[in-house]
Amino acid sequence: MKTQILGFFTPWIIYALITLLHYFLPGKWVTGYVRHSTTGKLLSYKLNGRLVLLSTVILWLAAGHFELVAYDWLYEVRWFSLAGAVFFGLVFSLSIVLPYASTGKSLVSDIFLGRLENPQFKNGRIDAKMWLYLIGAVMLELNILSFIAHRYSEFGSVPAGLILSAAMLTYFIVDYLSFEKVHLYTYDFFAERVGFKLGWGCLAFYPYFYLIAIWATVNLPDPNTPLWLLVCYALLFLLGWSLARGANMQKYVFKTAPEKVFLGIKPKMISDGNKTLLVNGFWGLSRHINYLGEILMGTAIALSVGYPEVIWVWLYPIYYVALLLPRQIDDDKRCAEKYGELWQAYTQKVKYRVIPFLY
Structure with a gap:
């Protein structure tokens, strides 16, 4: 007790x-x-x-x-x-x-x-x-x-x-x-x-x-996952991190210093005279590319333990999907209300919501 x-x-x-x-x-x-x-x-x-x-x-x-x-x-x-x-x-x-x-x-x-x-x-x-x-x-x-x-x-x-x-x-x-x-x-x-x-x-x-x-x-017993497979999982995690961190950093730099070059990427934007939106770099890949990065990191963490057949390990990346996809929908609605016609112009330039060429 x-x-x-x-x-x-x-x-x-x-x-x-x-x-x-x-x-x-x-x-x-x-x-x-x-x-x-x-x-x-x-x-x-x-x-x-x-x-x-x-x-x-x-x-x-x-x-x-x-x-x-x-x-x-x-x-x-x-x-x-x-x-x-x-x-x-x-x-x-x-x-x-x-x-x-x-x-x-x-x-x-x-x-x-x-x-x-x-x-x-x-x-x-x-x-x-x-x-x-x-x-x-x-x-x-x-x-x-x-x-x-x-x-x-x-x-x-x-x-x-x-x-x-x-x-x-x-x-x-x-x-x-x-x-x-x-x-x-x-x-x-x-x-x-x-x-x-x-x-x-x-x-x-x-x-x-x-x-x-x-x-x-x-x-559970040691699954003895091959080294090359662990390296693949590590690379998948780093890809996810690069998308999430890169997107958040590019947005931060744009918000604080709109004309500043980030990682060699000169910002391109559209404007209605009052508001501006970033349309290149990470934010030219999809409207929420950082969400894709979070999901990839969660997937790498789930895979790395070496037991893909254990359903519990998949709850972490599934949680990210359940959390971030509805948030993407809410955020798009919020942005549509905030930016009006500018948002419509933005969605014509950046067509994909989260996953480039797919969604």
Whole structure:
């Protein structure tokens, strides 16, 4: 019973630690893309995700070294930890929605999608969206380390495919936290509110579901995947990353310095005199080429563990498809309303929605 209780509250303790580190560690203040709903001023964000990640991992490894907690503790209490995160996510979601004015939609819609657009606390030192993504990313990394530690302690070795899958996820996390300012210009920040979808998603879903390929195969025999096949999976991941990161970076550069050349790509745009849209480079391939990149990365992570016949490993890339394709439809509708005839001209130049020459 003691282990169960400790396991349940483990994510609470870790989330509190991450919050304190985020608040007190130095960070870079960056002006974002979205504006305050009341004052109209551009919001500023304190960004220190990479430092928080490094500090948390060091503290976790130090705790294991000094036997304060087992290296594989999060694996041993995984179900209780997940339950604690689920409950914490529910409490947060209700507390960030119910005290605030309705959007005019149903209560269920408000709870799921949220009422506040970009809430910030402690004089802006904690932005709810950045905090949620930081919590999810750091907790995911600790789970990865713990699951790999369990595999090593039980079997004395870790399959190369499992290491590759863990490395891809870690790269995904480090990359995201290294380019936090770029993500201030993404759909989440200018189009979504903070409710169950984002709150519970980052606190309970993100840090546990994203490693489902490792979770489902960590105790299975070594599949002995050929080296050449692992190299192919790594290349598929890098292709996906190149599309996702390249597209987001090109958009960021275009938003902040419209005439600047990015990776040798001179920006081409169409304009109605007031608004402009980018129509070349990554954004000339499809309207949401970054979504294709995310799906390819998820597919590579699922394949790398070496058990394509295990259906659970495919839930991760399937989740991306289920999340991003409806988002693409919503984003297209939003852009059509915002840009009007300019958007129609844009879709004539960039005909494909996500997958070039196919969709």
